[in-house]
Structures are given as C-alpha cells and as structure tokens.
Amino acid sequence: xxxxxxxxxxxxxxxxxxxxxxxxxxxxxxxxxxxxxxxxxxxxxxxxxxxxxxxxxxxxxxxxxxxxxxxxxxxxxxxxxxxxxxxxxxxxxxxxxxxxxxxxxxxxxxxxxxxxxxxxxxxxxxxxxxxxxxxxxxxxxxxxxxxxxxxxxxxxxxxxxxxxxxxxxxxxxxxxxxxxxxxxxxxxxxxxxxxxxxxxxxxxxxxxxxxxxxxxxxxxxxxxxxxxxxxxxxxxxxxxxxxxxxxxxxxxxxxxxxxxxxxxxxxxxxxxxxxxxxxxxxxxxxxxxxxxxxxxxxxxxxxxxxxxxxxxxxxxxxxxxxxxxxxxxxxxxxxxxxxxxxxxxxxxxxxxxxxxxxxxxxxxxxxxxxxxxxxxxxxxxxxxxxxxxxxxxxxxxxxxxxxxxxxxxxxxxxxxxxxxxxxxxxxxxxxxxx
RNA sequence: GCUCGGAUAGUGUAGAGGCCUAUCAUGGGGCCCUGUCGAGGCUCCGACUCGGGUUCAAAUCCCGAUCCGAGCGCCA
Numbered sequence: 001x002x003x004x005x006x007x008x009x010x011x012x013x014x015x016x017x018x019x020x021x022x023x024x025x026x027x028x029x030x031x032x033x034x035x036x037x038x039x040x041x042x043x044x045x046x047x048x049x050x051x052x053x054x055x056x057x058x059x060x061x062x063x064x065x066x067x068x069x070x071x072x073x074x075x076x077x078x079x080x081x082x083x084x085x086x087x088x089x090x091x092x093x094x095x096x097x098x099x100x101x102x103x104x105x106x107x108x109x110x111x112x113x114x115x116x117x118x119x120x121x122x123x124x125x126x127x128x129x130x131x132x133x134x135x136x137x138x139x140x141x142x143x144x145x146x147x148x149x150x151x152x153x154x155x156x157x158x159x160x161x162x163x164x165x166x167x168x169x170x171x172x173x174x175x176x177x178x179x180x181x182x183x184x185x186x187x188x189x190x191x192x193x194x195x196x197x198x199x200x201x202x203x204x205x206x207x208x209x210x211x212x213x214x215x216x217x218x219x220x221x222x223x224x225x226x227x228x229x230x231x232x233x234x235x236x237x238x239x240x241x242x243x244x245x246x247x248x249x250x251x252x253x254x255x256x257x258x259x260x261x262x263x264x265x266x267x268x269x270x271x272x273x274x275x276x277x278x279x280x281x282x283x284x285x286x287x288x289x290x291x292x293x294x295x296x297x298x299x300x301x302x303x304x305x306x307x308x309x310x311x312x313x314x315x316x317x318x319x320x321x322x323x324x325x326x327x328x329x330x331x332x333x334x335x336x337x338x339x340x341x342x343x344x345x346x347x348x349x350x351x352x353x354x355x356x357x358x359x360x361x362x363x364x365x366x367x368x369x370x371x372x373x374x375x376x377x378x379x380x381x382x383x384x385x386x387x388x389x390x391x392x393x394x395x396x397x398x399x400x401x402x403x404x405x406x407x408x409x410x411x412x413x414x415x416x417x418x419x420x421x422x423x424x425x426x427x428x429x430x431x432x433x434x
Numbered sequence: 435g436c437u438c439g440g441a442u443a444g445u446g447u448a449g450a451g452g453c454c455u456a457u458c459a460u461g462g463g464g465c466c467c468u469g470u471c472g473a474g475g476c477u478c479c480g481a482c483u484c485g486g487g488u489u490c491a492a493a494u495c496c497c498g499a500u501c502c503g504a505g506c507g508c509c510a
Contacts, residue, residue: 036470068461103462112460113446116503117503118501118502118503218507333510
C-alpha cells in the first residue's frame, strides 16, 4: 500500500474517493459495535470509522489488535460525514500493520498528560510526534527557508566556512578542543573571521546559516553549547545599512510564518504579531539611563556591560524589539570599528527582544593598521591571526555584518519557555544524548 | 560555578512522623457499549532516586551523593 494523501489533503468533497493514508495510531475509541481509529501523520489527524456492520470483521479485528503509536497504512473510501471531525471520515477496506509499538510509551504524544522537558528530550523522537512539538519544527523549517529567501533576494551568497579551526586565541568564549590527527584543533565559535575574509575575496554579500560551538558552562533557558547562527556580512555598507537589513529580515520571517503557518500557530495557541519596523535605536548611553531608572539597576555605571537584570529592565521599558548601538569600544570585539572622532565608542549594535539578546553586529574595522592596533589593545597576538589579517593587507573593502541566533529567534517568536524547545537534539552542559 | 527549590507507577501528580498494604489522572490487561472527538461504565496492574542517620515507628525529619528545575554568573 502506497500513501496517496496526507491527512490534511483529504476534504469532504472527495466523498466516495479511495485514498491511502499512512501514519501512527493516535487513539482508538472502541464502542463495541462501532469503533474509531484516529491516525496521525505529519500534517494532522484523520478519523477512520469502523461500523461493525459495514466493515469486514478481519479489518475490525486488526484495528482492535493495534497498540497506540503503531505504524499503519489504511486504505479506504472517503465519506463526507457531518458528525466527523473536519466533516469527513475514512471507511477502511484494508489496514496494513507496518510496525507495532511497545507499551508503555515513554510519554503521551496526544498531550493529555504533560511531560517535563527533560523527559521529552530523553524521548525526543516520540515527543516530536505531538502536534505541538511538530508545529515548532515545521515553523522553524519555514522560518529558515524564509530567511534564506530574504537574504538571497538581497543579493547575499550562501557560503560554508570551516567548523574545525586552529586558533584558540580569539579571546572571550571558551572553545571545545578536539583531536585533529597529530594536532589540537577547536570547534569554531563563530564564522566571523571567515565571513570577513569573504569580503576581501570580493564576494560582496554573504550569509551562512550553520552551527557554532561554545564551551561555556552556562545553565540557563537561553543558552546552548551548540547553536545555529545566521551570519551576514556586506561590503561597501555602513552599520545603519546592516541594521536595516536585520530588522527587515526579522519582520520578513515573522510575516512569512504568520502567512504560511496558520495551522501550526493555531496548534501553539499563538496570535503572532509582526514586529513594526524600524526598530528603536537606543545609544548605549541612553540604554544605561533607561536601566538605571529601575531600582535594581541603580548601581550600573557608564562603561558597564549590561547584565541580565539590566537587559530585563530595558526590555520591560521598551516592550518590543530594539537596537542598542554605539557601545563603549572596550566592551566590544577587536574587529568592531570605533568612531574616528570618538574612539571611545564604536559602531557596534545588539538587536534585543524584550526577553533577551538576539543578534549582535558592527561596522568592521577594515583598515589593516588600525585592526592590528585593536588586537594589541586587547593583548591579543597579531601573529595568531595572521591567516585573518593577511586578508586586510591587499584591498579589504569597508564592510559590516551581524550574527543572529536562530534558536533564540524561534524561541522569542513562538514564546517558548526554554531555548532547548527550538532544537531537535539540544546540547547543553550535561546533555550529550540523544 | 553560586544561591534557592525539588526527586513518589511508563507519564503527570497528592502526601507535612503512625490514617500508606501510598491519592488522583493518564496508561496497560479484561469485560460492557453504534457517533466518539479529553468517549463512558465496571474491574485488575503498576511507584516512594541512592546510601547513611534519628525514632518504638520515616515517602515524610537530619547528613551525604546523584539527577532535575528556577534565578544569577560566565557568554570577544
């Protein structure tokens, strides 16, 4: 038996038509003389109805022998029926059992009994069968496609950069060391240096959506040790240009999801609001002032990094997406470009959702001599960055870009409690399987 | 890494020294049932994280371990 339709493709108007559906036994309701089998596939549910007098006994017996979550194919005739969900049901002429499921199940995919996230992640393959969890990843897939469409339409070429790298000297975040033949290597924390080198290569506008690895021992609802970064870099542009690209990208993806994922959003109980552009642009100095208005942040001073409490205070005050820009130079990475007339601040920005940081970006320092000075000012050795610095010696255009956390984008868009819910198989401080 | 909270059937829970042979729901087995859509009714099955201690008596109090959660730190 070969599937002819997804559940969602069957309509009452197909009354009398023979179809074959394949999927999992979601529920069985047996009334004795009448029984219902609810079959679930990726696109939804379909009711298979078996009145004792109209369906051969062999088929009813097969249906009764099934355990929940067994995999079957059902062939039958569509029957328009007002009493059935969605106005139709399937009267089976054949049921093929493809795989019987053991009992008890590790969790309940119908969602009648909730399971904790830890339990769900341990049995992720089954958790993903629940319509709500499926909805998250259908939306994620469509959001990522929308992002690619948007960036491509804006002239960006998709690139792939190495995830195995040699340098551990970028400072800041901890890297995962790995064995690389007779040498030590690391999993890359960001495609930053490579996408910048593509500007020297003349690729002009590039993007990459790929994994990044961070060996920090954080344990929060918004951190992952393996995450997906949406990285963009453009030549011959200003910081403002890439901020506009970023806010438009966010709005485009929201709009695309709102227009193309109505069923999934309904499944999650969400009325998605497309954020209005342009987002507010708040200079760092003003952000500090906004935070200090909150008694809990009264201790903050100009020059401090914004801690979690400050992020929340500002997020609460603003209430929607916003940028924090013009950061103190010393708080940002060496490749951020300082204002020539105000070298104490730089052309760097963070894109914030009220709940958390989503993205950070900057106008990059493209002048070789200045870049070397920036490294030295941070006690980083230019020798360690030779492979990168060389790209700046033979004609590097001015450029700017950003990196956006894909999981955080999905988490905040779908109001997920934990970022792990936006990853199929999250990696954190303690979880390495499945 | 720090602080606080928690760990009871497959899953989610009730439980505050003797009422526990441990509650409820869901699930699984059996029986009844022709319009369910969280189907319903009857019935049975299934659990106190581990190790010490206090006590006549511990799921319950204490100590340690392990694991989980929340917040924070860390996150160029």
